[in-house]
Amino acid sequence: MTTKLLTALLLGTSILGSAGLAHAADVTLNIESWRGDDLAIWKDKLIPAFEAKNPGIKVVFAPSAPTEYDAALGAKLAAGSAGDLITCRPFDKSLELFKKGNLADLSALPGMENFSPVAKSAWQTDDGKSSFCVPMASVIHGFIYNKDAFDKLGIKVPETRDEFFAALDKIKADGTYIPMAMGTKDLWEAATMGYQNIGPNYWKGEDGRAALIKGEQKLTDKDWVAPYEELAKWKPYLGDGFEAQTYPDSQNLFTLGRAAIYPAGSWEIGLFNTQAQFKMGAFPPPVEKAGDTCYISDHTDIGMGLNAASKNADAAKTFLSWVASADFATIYANALPGFFSLNSAPVKMEDPLAQEFVSWRGKCKSTIRSTYQILSRGTPNLENETWVESANVINGTDTPEAAAKKLQTGLDSWYKPAK
Amino acid sequence: MAAQTRPKRPFHWHIAVFLAPAVLVYTAIMILPLAGTLQLSLFRNVDQSQVFVGLDNFRTLFGDPNWSVNFWNALRNNVWFFIIHMLVQNPVGVLLAALLSSPKLRFSAFYRTAIFVPTILSFVIVGFAWKLILSPLWGVAPHLLDFVGLKSLFTPWLGKEQYALTALSLISVWQFIGIPMMLIYAALLSIPEEVIEAAECDGVTGLSQFWKIKLPLILPSIGIISILTFVGNFNAFDLIYTAQGALAGPNYSTDILGTFLYRAFFGFQLQVGDPNMGATIATIMFLIILGGVCVYLFLIQTRLRRYQF
Numbered sequence: 001m002t003t004k005l006l007t008a009l010l011l012g013t014s015i016l017g018s019a020g021l022a023h024a025a026d027v028t029l030n031i032e033s034w035r036g037d038d039l040a041i042w043k044d045k046l047i048p049a050f051e052a053k054n055p056g057i058k059v060v061f062a063p064s065a066p067t068e069y070d071a072a073l074g075a076k077l078a079a080g081s082a083g084d085l086i087t088c089r090p091f092d093k094s095l096e097l098f099k100k101g102n103l104a105d106l107s108a109l110p111g112m113e114n115f116s117p118v119a120k121s122a123w124q125t126d127d128g129k130s131s132f133c134v135p136m137a138s139v140i141h142g143f144i145y146n147k148d149a150f151d152k153l154g155i156k157v158p159e160t161r162d163e164f165f166a167a168l169d170k171i172k173a174d175g176t177y178i179p180m181a182m183g184t185k186d187l188w189e190a191a192t193m194g195y196q197n198i199g200p201n202y203w204k205g206e207d208g209r210a211a212l213i214k215g216e217q218k219l220t221d222k223d224w225v226a227p228y229e230e231l232a233k234w235k236p237y238l239g240d241g242f243e244a245q246t247y248p249d250s251q252n253l254f255t256l257g258r259a260a261i262y263p264a265g266s267w268e269i270g271l272f273n274t275q276a277q278f279k280m281g282a283f284p285p286p287v288e289k290a291g292d293t294c295y296i297s298d299h300t301d302i303g304m305g306l307n308a309a310s311k312n313a314d315a316a317k318t319f320l321s322w323v324a325s326a327d328f329a330t331i332y333a334n335a336l337p338g339f340f341s342l343n344s345a346p347v348k349m350e351d352p353l354a355q356e357f358v359s360w361r362g363k364c365k366s367t368i369r370s371t372y373q374i375l376s377r378g379t380p381n382l383e384n385e386t387w388v389e390s391a392n393v394i395n396g397t398d399t400p401e402a403a404a405k406k407l408q409t410g411l412d413s414w415y416k417p418a419k
Numbered sequence: 420m421a422a423q424t425r426p427k428r429p430f431h432w433h434i435a436v437f438l439a440p441a442v443l444v445y446t447a448i449m450i451l452p453l454a455g456t457l458q459l460s461l462f463r464n465v466d467q468s469q470v471f472v473g474l475d476n477f478r479t480l481f482g483d484p485n486w487s488v489n490f491w492n493a494l495r496n497n498v499w500f501f502i503i504h505m506l507v508q509n510p511v512g513v514l515l516a517a518l519l520s521s522p523k524l525r526f527s528a529f530y531r532t533a534i535f536v537p538t539i540l541s542f543v544i545v546g547f548a549w550k551l552i553l554s555p556l557w558g559v560a561p562h563l564l565d566f567v568g569l570k571s572l573f574t575p576w577l578g579k580e581q582y583a584l585t586a587l588s589l590i591s592v593w594q595f596i597g598i599p600m601m602l603i604y605a606a607l608l609s610i611p612e613e614v615i616e617a618a619e620c621d622g623v624t625g626l627s628q629f630w631k632i633k634l635p636l637i638l639p640s641i642g643i644i645s646i647l648t649f650v651g652n653f654n655a656f657d658l659i660y661t662a663q664g665a666l667a668g669p670n671y672s673t674d675i676l677g678t679f680l681y682r683a684f685f686g687f688q689l690q691v692g693d694p695n696m697g698a699t700i701a702t703i704m705f706l707i708i709l710g711g712v713c714v715y716l717f718l719i720q721t722r723l724r725r726y727q728f
Contacts, residue, residue, distance in 0.1 A: 092691070185578050187668045188688075241555020243578025243669065249556050372689065380485050381690035384666060384682075392670050397580060413485055 027315040028058040030083030032076070034069035035302070041335040049331060050322050057315045077102045077307070084310040085319065088133035088303040090122035091372050097305075098125070098132040104306040105130045109317060111324025118206060118366050119342035122300035126374060133303035134324045137332065137339040140357045141197040141297040144264040144272065146257060147279035149177050153260075157283050161230070164286040168237045171260045179237035181259035182394075183245025190231070190390035191383075193263040196369045198285045199227040200295035205367035213374055215417025219408040220401070228393045228400030235394055243395055266357045269338035273353065282356045284364055298366035300342065333358075378414030385410050453705070459698035469695075476699040490700070492671055493679040494707075496584055500675055501652040503588035504595075509644055511592075512599025513637075517629060519600070520607040531604070535597035542594075546661030549590045553577055577662065580672040587673055591658050595651070599644045606640040607633060639723050646715045653708050656681060676704050 031042070042061035050059060062083060064072050070093060076082035077097070086103065088094040097103045106112060107130050112120070115135050123133035150157070150167075153174055158164040171179040184190045203209065203223040211217040217224065239245060239253060254262040255275040262268075264282070272280060287294050304323055306316050322328055329341030330348060337351040340358050349355050376383040385407055392398035398406070460476055462469040480486045515534060519527050537545065553560050553576055561573045576586040610633060618624070618632045656677025659667055665687045667674035682690065684697025 092689070183578075184669065185575075186664060187666055239556065241561075241573075241575035241578065244553065244555055244575030245578070246550070246554075249554065253556065376689035377691070379690075379693075381688075383689040384687060387666060387688075388668065388670055391668060395578075395580075395669060397670060410485065 026056045027312045028060060029085055029312060029316055029319055031059065031061045031085040031087065031304075032069075032073055032083040032307075033061065033063040033087035034066040034089075035087065036063040036065065038336065039063060041332075045331050045335055046328065049327065050319065053322070054318060057318065059319065077309075080309060082307050082309070084307050084312050084316045086305045086307055087136075088123055088305045090300050090303070092377060094123055094133055094303070094305065095125065098130075101308055103132040104308040104310075104313070105132055106134065106306060106317075106320065107131045109134065109320055109324070111321040114324050114326075114343050114345060116342075116344060116366070118298070118368060119300060121368065121373060123303050123305070133305035134320050135300055135342040136302045136304055136323065137336070138298050138300045138342050139338065140266045140340060140360065141193065141299070142264060142266070142282050142284045142357060142360065143197075144254070144262045144268065144280055144282045144353070146177070146254070146260050146276075147281045148257075149260040149278075150281070152176075157281065158286050159283075160290055161286045161288055165233070168261070172237060177260040178239040178253060178258055179260055180234060180239075181250045181253040181262045182234070182238055183242045183247070183250050184391040184394050185244050185249075186247045187387040187391045189247050189250065189263075190394050191387040192369070193265060194231050194234070194394065195227055195386060195390045196297050196299075196371075197263055198230055199224075199370065200297055200367045201285050201287055201292075202226045203370070204293075205295035205365045209367055209370045209373075212370060213417065219411065220404045225400050225404045228390070228403055231390060231393050232396070232400055235396060238394070266338040266340065266354065269351060269353050269357070270336065273337070273351070280353055282353055284360045294360070294364035295367055296360050296364045297369055298340075298361065299368045299372070301339070375411065375415065378411075380410040380413070382407065382411055456698045456701050456705070459695055460702045463695050464693075476695055477703075480696070480699050480703070486696070489671065489674065489679060490703075493674045493676050496673065497653055497655075497675040499584060500588050500591070500655065501649060503585060504592060504648050504652055505645065507589065508592040508596055508648065509599050509641065512596050512644070513603050513641065515596070515600045516603035516607055517633070519604055531600075534600060537594045538597040540594065542657035543661050545590065545594050546658055550577065550662055553586070578669060580669050583663070583669060584673045587658060587662060590662070591655070594658075598647070599641075602640050602644055603637055606637040610636050635724070639720075642715065642719060642723055646712060649711050649715075650708055653704060653711070676700065676707075680704065 039061060047059045047061065051057065060083075070089070073082060073086065077100075082102075086097075088097075088103070094103065098105075112131060112134070117128070119135045119138070120131050121128070123135065124131050145157070149155075149171070153170055153176075155167045155170055156163070158167050168179045171177050182189055182193060200208075203212075203217070208217060208223055212219070212224075219225075235242075239259065245253075250259075250262065251268070251271070253259045255272055257276070257278055284294055284296050304320060306313065306320060310316050324343070326343055326345040326347065329343040329345065333339065333341045333347045333349050333354070334351075337349065337354040338357070340354070341347050347358070349358065371383040371386050389398060389403035389407055393400055393403050461471060461473060463472045463476060464470075480490055518524060519531055521527075524530075552558050555561060555573070555575045561570065564570050564573045574582065576582040614632065614636075615628070618628055623631055653676060655675060659673050659675055659678050660681065663673045665678060665682055667678045680697055680700045681687075683700055684692055684694055686692030
């Protein structure tokens with residue numbers, strides 16, 4: 001009996017306590033998120049920085065488990081108990097929330113002008129008229145290489161495809177290192193670190209992506225098949241038994257110093273910095289001829305939106321404007337190297353590898369992964385099929401043309417581009 | 420109204436009362452969800468609301484090549500998965516049980532336990548351990564083969580379309596071989612001594628005793644094991660999911676009905692889940708299993724001869 005009473009009392013005080021806090025401090029904003037890993041960064045760095053500038057607004061970061069986030073958020077939004085600020089998944093999941101009226105329109109939010117159209121594309125309606133989340137971070141694709149290995153073998157950082165394959169040949173001939181650490185077992189490596197990494201140089205980034213969505217280009221066109229042709233050429237440079245090599249295997253092969261080049265996403269930086277005992281460098285996907293415009297996949301990954309039912313909409317908007325500011329970008333990008341701010345203002349970062357990655361934004365044109373916007377809404381799912389076919393091409397079980405044809409046939413079966 | 424003349428038989432309330440807990444629990448956790456699944460498969464989500472569409476989902480599943488190709492592929496793989504179990508798991512299980520029940524075998528309790536242990540391991544552990552064992556990079560399999568000079572036989576089995584499913588079936592056999600072994604072992608132990616003695620008096624000993632006396636007596640158990648294997652295999656999901664992921668690569672070569680259902684129902688990555696199509700697949704799985712069990716019950720079990728002692 002006493003325990004029950006005590007529990008009830010404790011529960012009561014926790015609710016009343018937070019309510020009381022809110023009252024005393026005028027406004028408390030709750031952030032819904034799946035990024036439990038970032039809890040310390042929010043608590044120790046981001047929130048204090050914001051609260052120092054905006055007295056009267058308290059912010060609480062309340063993450064849930066990544067796998068439960070979407071379901072839990074949906075339930076909370078339906079019940080009206082969701083937080084004021086909602087961390088947005090890219091593309092359709094957030095778009096659906098916006099269409100249901102759960103996310104407020106933020107097109108007019110002060111600070112939104114700090115973002116390029118590509119950065120905003122993940123959280124916009126299909127016509128691009130309304131934006132509903134502030135872009136927070138993106139990940140960039142490229143290649144991370146073992147600098148010690150390159151120095152030892154006297155290899156220059158490749159800029160063109162010929163140089164790239166010449167470097168791979170040289171590493172293979174030497175035999176000390178596996179030329180490239182990648183496996184096809186988990187499928188997504190082949191698609192994400194392979195096809196979506198080198199592809200933008202062929203299909204000319206946003207131009208090709210937009211044309212594909214409009215239906216002006218097809219996956220069977222030369223520009224979309226060519227990346228598969230290059231992927232097929234990767235096969236001899238991968239380690240023994242790459243067909244059963246998983247993603248953690250690839251990471252370990254590289255950080256143990258057994259492989260020379262790692263087709264990467266920038267999110268690896270944090271882990272690689274702590275695990276690799278050698279110097280690392282990075283280069284963007286090589287272009288055909290020196291001096292060609294380069295394109296990189298600068299994929300929007302995480303954003304933040306406003307719960308349309310929030311009672312503290314004004315305070316929340318103040319917070320979102322701050323999230324859109326260079327201040328936030330600097331703290332966030334430095335705390336999480338490899339997750340780059342999408343802000344147009346240049347952000348000063350300490351990590352050299354992260355600096356290298358982000359410097360490509362200056363000389364290359366950014367795009368996002370071709371399959372993410374609109375094109376993966378139907379059955380068969382283009383993104384999943386791209387995983388399977390990319391692995392097939394590298395394994396040599398499908399020719400590039402056959403793979404492209406399967407993808408286009410699948411897409412045609414449900415996608416009718418707006419004319 | 421005519422007055423009742425016949426004496427009313429008292430209603431046995433206690434029967435209902437005693438049955439109630441089991442009936443209620445079974446209804447709540449088995450019958451209702453099953454009915455819910457069947458119901459879900461007859462609806463479709465149109466503009467955020469569920470609309471009754473009759474058998475349209477089944478038509479999509481079998482008629483639309485985007486679904487049917489995957490479905491038949493999954494069913495084919497599932498049948499192969501089952502065949503491997505029937506050909507390897509059950510005969511080897513019977514063999515192990517026969518060896519274990521031999522009175523001359525020493526340490527039989529130890530072997531029994533050791534062989535049964537994998538059965539109680541979690542799928543996640545089994546999947547992960549075998550992924551490591553067979554890993555071309557750090558696995559012991561390539562080293563062991565190298566040790567006996569057969570390195571050339573090694574291929575990354577789990578990554579090759581032609582081998583992956585068979586390899587996974589054998590892993591599953593390794594994990595579950597303890598079940599047929601234990602059931603047959605129990606059946607062998609329950610054969611009365613007199614029968615064996617009588618056989619010995621008639622000069623039936625050794626291997627022919629096993630074929631002529633013991634095997635006919637344990638056939639009902641083998642039947643039960645077969646049906647358990649059938650149900651388990653057509654419901655399988657966990658091992659494939661932990662070892663190969665939800666896309667059941669390479670190139671869907673290890674996709675079985677369970678993983679196909681999972682992707683359809685819950686979605687995967689950018690693929691949004693479709694509970695209605697998922698329920699449709701679940702219904703088909705239910706019908707397949709129901710059909711298999713009926714075939715067993717009505718065609719096979721009724722013909723098995725039972726011996727009473």
